[in-house]
Amino acid sequence: MIEADRPGAGGSGFPAGLATPRLDAGDAAIAGLYAQALETARHLYDATPGAVLGRGVLQLPQAERDRARFAKIADQPVWREGAMTVIDAAAAEHRLGEAQADGGLMMADARVVRPAAILEAWLEGTPVLSATVASIRRAGDRWDLLDAQGRIIVTADAVVATAGWGVEALLETGVLSPVRGQADWRDGPSVEGTAWGGYVAPTVGGLLYGATHTRGDVDLTPRDADSRQNLETLKARLPQLAARLSQEGGRRVAVRATTRDRLPVAGLRSDGLHILSGLGSRGFCIAPLLGEHVAALIAGQPSPLPASLAERVSPDRF
Template identity: 35%
Template sequence: DMMAAAHAAFPAVGDEASALRAALPPRWPGYHLVILAGGRVSLHLHYGDAGDILPTLDIYADCWFLDGFAPARNPSLWTPGLLSQIGRLTADGGSFASFTAAGDVRRGLQDAGFDVHKAAGFGRKRDMIRGSMRRSAAAAEGSKKQDASHPSHTHRFNPPGRVAIIGAGIAGASVAAGLARRGAEPLLIDSASVPASAASGNRAALQSPRLSVDHNAMSRLSASCLSFAARAADAAGATIAAGVLALDAPDRMAARHAIFRQQSWPDSLLRDAAAMQPAPPGMDGEAAGIFFEYGRAIQPAVLVGMLAGPAEFVGDFAVTSIARTAEGLTLGAADGRHLTVDAVVLSGGASVGPLLQQIDAGMPVEVTRGQVSHVPATPLSAALDMGVSFGGYLTPPVGGLHELGATFSRDLNAEIDDAAAHAHNVNLLPAGLLPNLDAGSAENLGLRTSYRASLADRRPAMGRVKDDIWMLGGLGARGFTLAPLLGDVLAAAILGRPTPLARDQMAGIHAARYLPE
């Protein structure tokens, strides 16, 4: 309401202001990405104390607008330490402007490396200040060295134009969307004839965060990913139901949930499900657990289709080789075809491991086989209006069928046994759900088998693995939560744009952690 009242003073941009307010993410601490104006504007929001946030970033800003009320009213936003961080994060030749002309601020910005000048103010402001970054020869040389390995200065980096993305599931589609909206030419390549044919091809999926008991960087990143993924699913029309109920089952989850309830998460991220009385439709008894308001049950094909839409799709192209040639990187297919591009992204889930080996960048990729059951909805279960997780998961019905999953098998050579897999999935169901389902037998239920890839530390791997070869993989069973944001962040890195995740988050997921120094 306060923002709407402020925007009312500028009716000429009323439509843009309304779109901004509608797109704002939940106010969870940390990073949130908001895409506006049909993809032409990226708003990077960090909710929290600027003095805590800026030291964690490694970006280069071309200009700053510094406005945080007068220093006397908000002194913590004008400290020498914070102004020093602004200087650290400013690109060569970068500029600033501020309505604040206080002497302490001028001197702090000068100490941070800016040439500072007074200028005429606006309205009741008699004076303002503005200036640009000056660099010493040593600082400029250090900046150039940093750019060589971490190209964040767009004016010094020649980004690739044509980028092949190997794997047309949720990871590849997310990278493609990020590249396309920044003006690159993504090619989605897959061994299948259509996108979302492998692990991203299930009828339904859940989006929910993977929080940690120690509230660590990966936990905070997971929340940021959920914020973006849920909004992406809603925008694509992929959402079946809003909200995911994580039951206190099995017992190990109950212990974790007890810790999560004590953490400082806003209610809009998670709240105790005990407040959900009576039990949600389609469930019997108490709903003991935690509820993720921004969790989603989604249709994967719809979300992947929206993200992949701007990219050229090359199907039935099973990549077996990647070779550097005078023209760029040449991909060889099993049928003898070749395709040459400027850069390559490996995002094919279970197929990433062999390609990493092929380019001498092997990682401990673990592939597991998973099977989901498709269970007919009953009059009782059809009322389920949220996703439910309990060690396994259950979605609201799509086309009259719930998705119930899933198995995890590390023995890829074992014979696929649909009956045993279905029995496993049914046995995961807690007592409050089982009576309302017609779980039946595996016969005629159309179990679906796919393969997931994860890494030894159970964290994603994102980043450059060789010159002009990048990857997004190891997403495990949370691809639809993690990939939309991480794919966009990777696209920004490939094109030399800002990647405003916190330093510990970037380090925790960077592919370089598995590569020789």
């Protein structure tokens, strides 16, 4: 494990994150991929001390057609019994503590997670080298990872580039693009995890809400305009909660790595390097399964993905 800054320096560094699947009413294969990913993620997080801040996430409709879409998704046979249910306005109000004109899609197996707890638990016993990888070159049947001065940081049998948006600078894939995001958080009142385009999630001492999406922007400085936008997004759905927010809190910016087809990049590239990036806004759901997939490829073990799905996420698919 080689880390330029510190674990959690990038997108995985917010006080809370939603582990929610990409919902796809049309593409059964992708629905199945995310259903299996959620199953893997949920079991791992539930077994990680301090990782779970909330069980279940309510997806609220953004448009009239979402009602029919939610019903179609809940009916997909890929989900565990009871994992996806359409709930009515009264049930949504009961969960959120304020009136909701429409119900929503209750994703019982989704989780609100605390990234810091996951990083701490999963990195226990793993030496983390502090260095920025500037280039990677073949060394016989191994790989040299070099810093900006051309010094060898480490020589390895296999390399997995998991540097988020940083993968692009390192490997010039040409398929990743950056989407800057800011989230804000406040101490005090909290609420169950809820998503509607915007989202709100419980943290250890309050709640986190957001998030902005600015394509092509990699500036990591927080902006007041983004904080205002996040507050407006929260107010539009949960006005009573927004009115009770304390003034104490914080905010942070990171860059998402996204792809044209909104699917991750995971697997072996034609040059022999492995990549696990392009996780977009779904890393907490999809990364554990894809991590097992990439590890299986390296170890020569059976992948948890069928070949058709391995192809859909392959670094060479573009």
